[in-house]
Amino acid sequence: MKLTERTLRIIKNADKEAEKTNKVVHPVHLLLGILLERTSVCTELNNNFPNLWDILNERAKDIKLTNDKGVSYEPFTRNIAISTKQVMENASNLMKRYKQIYLNEGHIVEAIFSSEDYSTKSIIDGLDGSRILKIVASPRDMIVSLRSYSLPDIRTNKITFRKAEQNDAISLKKFIKKEFGYGWLDSIDNGFLKDRIPIFIALDDKTILGFACFDVVRNKKGLFGPMGTTHSKRVQGIGYTLLHMCLNEMKEIGYEYAVIGEAGPLEFYEKACNAVVIPKPI
Template structure:
């Protein structure tokens, strides 16, 4: 999949283990899209479990559906699998990586793969149109999350060069956001910088260049964390984790007991880093 090594979230890694188990159960020669579908549906993800419950997806029915005749001479090895994958599956994974990169993320998750599976047309026999639409609308997108700060205590910080933004940083921060994130959060950051006491933290490298930021309450609504972003070249260094907890600690000190993370993309990151919980879909 592409030239650079793709990382997996823990839930996606688990989905692959489950897909391989399904492949063995069916005595297939390679991982097929339906095996990957079952793996993604059975891994431990709140949003997928929620979608299964509300849309009536029956994993056992999918498992027992007869698989159309497959061409088994088109197998290929894959870096994340211990078994051969079919060319159809490889195409799905390539498309999933494209979604991941489109969101400026570095970890492949089950949402990326489910979206690719649905859009590929390879699982038409296993899900209804309504079930596919429900998955696309609720299990493959960003979701609002909530963090309970009642018992919160600041975790051990993993990156040291974090500080509150200063007036002299404003222009550089705006430029950083525009360069790294195509200006997606420029207006939000400008609103935050215009406040008397901006609630924005920045991360810098040893030379003093901005490599990440996190903000809260930048708009008119109080008790909201975000946006947050870290330079692509500095991911997986604990910068995002530290920025998040700097903000959570300060929000706790200001008296917040519960806060909202709006449109959280890497859901699993926030679940593991701060015990954030996805806000359920209203029914």
């Protein structure tokens, strides 16, 4: 199981918080670990729920009375409770269901709030779960400044990256239906109706491996996406390259900002292009 760097820091925080109670990591320690991670949506969670730390800290104190010795579970350095093991396994299942390859903080929070375990439910009892989930576990809009943007040095290896052409429409739509379903097809049709097709594709010989586009979702200007890479070829820089080919063209057109709509892997965009999560209204 692969974890984002932020998730690894959250786990490290949870280990430290468990040290203060019964030495075993419980789901409440994961939530405390998220609050200690002052980046991206974790910062937003802190800002929207300034009293959440005190509430969870009080509930963590009750864990001292439990007899759960826990089990070993990497990458935790301390044993984790069975309830925490269930949360991590459910989070991993959510990651797979969303066809993602890195477990992130959103998967963990969603797994905690959907748990049927009594001890876990008692930890989140009375909390504004729907609002917390909207902040941490829902796809979020992000924004990228293009004012000082420059195309990074990209190595393409044996993969071909190019603008899509009209005769790519059938094969691209077939690829998207197979890998991601039917949800993006209307947007792709919008792209192929434009004189200057705002779609880039990655190919191995004639086989499409991925795509990215902009200005196609509801024909909104300055909106990046959708983007997708075949599951078997992820973590090879294909998405990164396609993203920057789109951003570079958006810069050339004259956009000062690019909005990434409903981004799932937030940390990917934060690292790849310094994207920032757009705060949700309180």
